[in-house]
Structures are given as structure tokens and as C-alpha cells.
Amino acid sequence: VSERQIDPAAVYELTAIGRFAAEHGWVPATSGNFSRRLDGGRILVTRSGAQKGSLQPSDLIEVGLSEPLPAGVSAETPLHVARYRNDAAIGAIVHIHSVAATVLSRLDAARGAIALEGFEMQKALDGFTTHESVVRLPIFANAQDTAQLAGRIEQSLKEHGGVPGYLLAGHGLYAWGATMDDARRHVEGLDFLLRCALEERRIHR
Ligand SMILES: [Zn+2]
DSSP, X not given: OOOOOOOHHHHHHHHHHHHHHHHTTOSGGGOOEEEEEETTTEEEEEBTTOOGGGOOGGGEEEEETTXXXXXXXXXXXXXXXXXXXXXXXXXXXXXXOOHHHXXXXXXXXXXXXXXXXXXXXXXXXXXXXXXXXXXXXXXXXXXXXXXXXXXXXXXXXXXXXXXXXXXXTTTXXXXXXXXXXXXXXXXXXXXXXXXXXHHHHHHHO
């Protein structure tokens, strides 16, 4: 057993985002996962099956970005690794299974994206300075082969990136940022926008 201490700031940030997400009902039944970049081409990521509202240091696994995945990591870890490898500016990734993200990603899956516009909350996203902009949040088909899925997603984000997140149809929301605070603001802002869009559709239907 390695006695090497993991970065205490990273452990603190991951347990805190876990509590925050659980309080919001975003990670039911051990779903969701979170990660944080460490020095030396490594990340710290939540293990499979952990209760996200009460994460312990033993629920966090160190993963090398160019090494085979260790045992016990979440099946979705390749999606995290691919984002960090393709964007050096990313310091943290937050993935949730909220109701709004799950429902809207199914309804709009065939469109390949959901357009959010006219909302002041769009300004919560880095790079968006006015409600007059259009946030085009991509939607990808869900898949159990997450290594292959990660390849498809990264290719598409290279072509139409810009929004710091994406949806997996019938599954949930991924969002990232330079720091954990940025990633949290992005996931919170995007989920708020999705809830607004869902409410509007209920009313207009
Ligand atoms: Zn998931």
C-alpha cells in the first residue's frame, strides 16, 4: 500500500463538490463523478459506486493521463481523461445526473444540441458576456464503451467547442473549468438554464 499523500487541496475540493452536488439532488444513487487535475500529468477522480455526498479520501483514485486506468475507477473515467488531455486549461470536471439534464438531453438528442438564449444566467459561463449570445450545448448519444465515446466527443468539441460542457442523451451533464470553482459555476449555471428551458416547454406544450 502506497503511503504517498494525495494533494490535500484536491481531496478537499472533490469532497466539497460532492456534498454540494448531493445537496442539489444532482447525483442520486451513487451516480455522477468528479475529477481534479494534479501536478505531473495526473488527475484525482472519484471511484465507481461512491456516495458522492459523503466522499472519503479512499473514494478518490489517482490516474495518470497517459497510463492504463487502475482498477476501481468509474467507467466514465475515459471521458475525464480525454478532456484533460485535449485541453490543458482544464483544472476540474464535474459530471451530474440532474433531472433537467437527463430529460432535455433525451428530448433534443436528435438535434445534436440544445440552444439556450435570452437568459441572464448565460453570463455564468466563461466567454459569454451577454444574454444576447446563444449557448449551444452539444448532446451526444450515450454509450457504454466510454473510451470510444470519448474519441467521438473530443473530435466534435474540436470542431464546435466554446461552451464549457456537454450533455449525454438520457444520462446527464459534463462541465469543466480552469479551477473547481469555475467548473462548479459552469455546472450550476448550465443546470439552471436547462431547468428554465424545461419549465418553458412545460408551459408552452
Ligand atoms: Zn454518468
